[in-house]
Amino acid sequence: MEGIPTPREAELARGISAPPGHPAPYDAAEILFGAAEPPPFPEMNVFPLSWRMETPKLRELYDAARNPGWSPAALPWQTLDAGAFTEDQRYALAYWWGLLSTFDGSGPVVFARTMIHTFETHEEDPVRQCFFSITRDEVNHEEVCGRAITTLTPGGPLDHHPRTPLGQLARNNIMWMYHNGCRYWEGFKKGVHKYPLPILFTSFLMGEVASATLFHGMHQATHIPVFKEAFRCIGQDEARHMGICLAVLEKVLPALTEDQRATITRQIRAGFVFLSGILYEPPADFWELPPTFRDANRLIEEEARAAGLGILTMEERAENWRNAILKMKGLLEPHGIVFPALPEIGIDGQTVAFDPEDIIPVF
Secondary structure, three states: HHHHHHHOHHHOOOOOOOOOOOEEEEEEHHHHOOOOOOOOOOOOOOOOOOOOOOOHHHHHHHHOOOOOOOHHOOHHHHHHHHOOOHHHHHHHHHHHHHHHHHOOHHHHHHHHHHHHHHOOOOOOOHHHHHHHHHHHHHHHHHHHHHHHHHHOOOOOOOOOOOOOOHHHHHHHHHHHHHHHHHHHHHHHHHHHEEEHHHHHHHHHHHHHHHHHHHHHHHHHOOOOOHHHHHHHHHHHHHHHHHHHHHHHHHHHHHHHHHHHHHHHHHHHHHHHHHHHHOOOOOOOOOOOOOOOOHHHHHHHHHHHOOOOOOOOHHHHHHHHHHHHHHHHHHHHHHOOOOOEEEHHHOOOOOOOOOOOOOOOOOO
């Protein structure tokens, strides 16, 4: 009948032709008519994927981090002659890197877990990329700790058995630090899914400001060439991490709720307590340590200082901590965040309750 297309004419009109002997292809509109929507996507899942960008500054920081940069293997380890030090000096130098490894050794897994979390919570693409770059940096920092320890005390710290009383004290102290590292990691695993982005990033900023301060001071003070270069490289990384945290916080801090501000106040106190294990001296709030720990720590650090490591005095460390905290205070107080009291380093503020099982700060 005129005006009614044959099936073949309809097929051609759609611009689709089937090979001879084959049925005509499906029509997209016909399929769409019967299509069903998938079930709702679950929370805390990496799917569905997206690549939105809301903070161009973070993309710039990530692009700057793409450069392969420095390699721990390329540092001048050949200049680190273990035989140039006394036995106790070797134990003391390895001990300080063991202390640092409690923090930097956990860095790769902390930031890898957080990177996964940013995918689960569907943060913008540059946030996820920046956490990838931080994870890579932290693997480098952890490697430096391992190379320093095993060069000075082969098999250390677990499989090296010191022959002097000071070396035995050093090993005992490190085992206690690792005991507390276990407690921290269990708390972090529980806490990372609990807190929103502003609280996580405020805690991360605490670690980055403090560590940049530490490595800058030790770069200036050490007389051991490979460690001087390591401190310089690690310090540059930490400064970039600090820039990432600041870029995120500039965006999220203005929208904080009152509860979030109060939580950040508590987290700052928690961060100070945890990070003082390397930046100052472990307070009692979180740290489970034997009565001998602090006296042994001072004795061993004095030996490492005499060997040229560049460990700052307690007074210098207190001043560095105070300056780092005051920087953070200037950044956060304009957003209505009350600072906690930190009497250990002379910072006045609000007295806050501290839950050692509920901490997020990282290094």
